[in-house]
Amino acid sequence: QKEVEQDPGPLSVPEGAIVSLNCTYSNSAFQYFMWYRQYSRKGPELLMYTYSSGNKEDGRFTAQVDKSSKYISLFIRDSQPSDSATYLCAMSEEYGGSQGNLIFGKGTKLSVKP
């Protein structure tokens, strides 16, 4: 079993839909959870990060962590065509540590249709 599992999709939704992206993990020591967005032909860019369990909201984006279930989610409200990208989850054991310690999921390719 890989440390981080992520459904690669592709996921296609109509504009305005609520999108739910998810990752599961096996390492209970993970404490630092991140979501990256990667547009085609570009490098990943950090979208949100959370520490331990709970929710974090930033505009149309909400990141949720459930450590008891080893499950993290990213919700996108009122999705826009500009949200079309691959979304990668990443996690590490140490909060604020080096990016080199991050374990990435495979990414979910999202397409938002006008």
Added chain:
Amino acid sequence: EAGVAQSPRYKIIEKRQSVAFWCNPISGHATLYWYQQILGQGPKLLIQFQNNGVVDDSQLPKDRFSAERLKGVDSTLKIQPAKLEDSAVYLCASSLGGNGFFGPGTRLTVL
């Protein structure tokens, strides 16, 4: 603020040939990372530098891959000789220590 620069953006070579990639990090960023991202996968760390010293190269296939960061600024990643399975996007990232910024990557195709 300029981002992480990488060149070339695309490279096509035949197996057993050599190839080199170049990365110029964000000014002042002491930490530099090279990642390999195979199609449909997340980035995998190959090597991490702190200034011009190697912090972690445990996942670098040292029989064919090498990297250097002279003077603690620019970095080059070399593959010699290339194999078909090296086809991937090679991403460079830099940081001040925590979360970093990725460059656009170099897409390598090995035929």
